[in-house]
Amino acid sequence: MKNIIAPSVLSADFGNLARDIEMLNESDCSWVHLDVMDGVFVPNISFGMPVVKHIAAHSKKPLDAHLMIVNPDNYISSFASLGVTYLTVHLEACTHLERTISAIHAAGMKAGVAINPHTNVCLLEDVLGEIDLALVMSVNPGFGGQKFIPRSVDKVRKLRQMIDESGSKCLIEIDGGINEENVAMLAATGVDAFVAGSSVFGSPDPLKTISFMANA
Numbered sequence: 755m756k757n758i759i760a761p762s763v764l765s766a767d768f769g770n771l772a773r774d775i776e777m778l779n780e781s782d783c784s785w786v787h788l789d790v791m792d793g794v795f796v797p798n799i800s801f802g803m804p805v806v807k808h809i810a811a812h813s814k815k816p817l818d819a820h821l822m823i824v825n826p827d828n829y830i831s832s833f834a835s836l837g838v839t840y841l842t843v844h845l846e847a848c849t850h851l852e853r854t855i856s857a858i859h860a861a862g863m864k865a866g867v868a869i870n871p872h873t874n875v876c877l878l879e880d881v882l883g884e885i886d887l888a889l890v891m892s893v894n895p896g897f898g899g900q901k902f903i904p905r906s907v908d909k910v911r912k913l914r915q916m917i918d919e920s921g922s923k924c925l926i927e928i929d930g931g932i933n934e935e936n937v938a939m940l941a942a943t944g945v946d947a948f949v950a951g952s953s954v955f956g957s958p959d960p961l962k963t964i965s966f967m968a969n970a
Contacts, residue, residue, distance in 0.1 A: 756968045757937060758947035760785035760818045760927070761960075763809060764800055765951035771805075774955065775812040781961050782968040785818040785840070787929075787949045792823040795847050796895045803832055810836045820868060820929065820949075822895050823847065827854055834861035842866030842889050842927075845877060855884050866927070870895060875909045875916070882922040887947070888913060893930030902931025907943055914944030934963060938970040 761783050766774040778786055788806060793799040810817060816839035821829070826843040833841050841863045848854045851867065858865040866887030867878060871894055878888055890913065892906035910926060917924050928940060929949035937948055948967060957963040 756782070756784075757941050757945075757970060758784040758925070758927075759954075759964055759968045760787040760947055760949050761954045761964065762787040762789055762929075762949050762951035764789040765955040767955070768805075771808065772812050775809055777960060778964075779812075779814040781964045783815060783964050784968075785947070786813050786815045787951075788817060788819040788838075789951075790819060790821050790823060791895075795824050795844065796822045803829075803836070806833070806836050806838075810838075816840065818842070818927075818947075818949075820866075820889065821847075822868075827857060830854075830857050830861050830863075834863055838863055840864045840866050840887055842868050842887060844868045844870070844895075846870055846873060851881060852884065855881060868895075868929075869909075871903050871906065875913045878913065879916060879920075882917055882920045882924050885922075885924050887925045887927055888917070889927045889929055889949075890945075891930055892928050892932070895930075902936060906930075907940070910940065910943045910945055932967075934966055934970070937967045941970060 791798050791800040818840040819838045820842045841858050855865045864886035868889035870891050892902050925946040927947035928945045932948045932950045933953040954960050
C-alpha cells in the first residue's frame with residue numbers, strides 16, 4: 755500500500771497557485787494539505803477562505819485542512835461548504851474537544867486532532883474512537899522549512915500502540931521536516947499520511963519526489 759502524501763500548499767508558489775495545484779493533480783499525492791494559520795494560535799498568518807475556495811476549484815484531490823487557529827468551531831461550516839474532506843483542529847485550541855469533533859462529523863467531514871511537539875500523545879486516548887486522523891506535529895507549528903524533531907518518532911510509536919490496542923481505525927499523519935530521507939523510517943514506525951511542503955515544492959522535480967515518497 756502506498757503512503758498517503760499530502761503536499762502542503764503553504765510552500766507552493768502563490769503567484770502560480772493554480773499551476774501548482776494542477777501539478778499535484780497529476781502527481782502520486784493522495785491529499786492536498788492546507789495549513790490555515792491565524793497569527794494568534796501560531797506566530798504566522800497563512801491564508802483564509804478565498805484562497806481555500808480557489809484551491810478547491812482546481813484540486814482533483816481530497817483537501818486536508820489543518821486549522822492552527824483559535825475558535826475553530828466558528829469556521830467548521832465554512833470549510834464544509836468548500837468541500838474539505840479532512841478537517842483537523844488542535845487539541846490545545848479546543849476547550850470542548852468532543853463537541854468540536856461531533857460538529858465536524860455533523861458537517862459531513864472527517865475529523866482530525868493535532869498535537870504540538872510539547873503535548874503528550876496520551877491526551878488523545880479518550881478521543882481515538884471518535885476521530886479519523888491524529889496529526890503529530892514534528893516541528894513547532896507556524897513556519898515551513900523547519901527541521902524534524904527526533905523525539906516525534908517515539909510519539910508515533912506510542913500513538914500506533916494506542917490506536918492498535920483501542921481498535922480504532924484512526925490514521926496517523928505527521929507534519930514537519932518530512933523528506934525523502936525519513937519517510938520510509940516513519941512509515942515503518944506507523945505513520946499513514948505525510949505532510950510535505952518545502953521538500954516537495956522546493957524539489958527540482960516535485961512529481962518525482964512525491965512518487966518516491968509515496969512508494970518509500
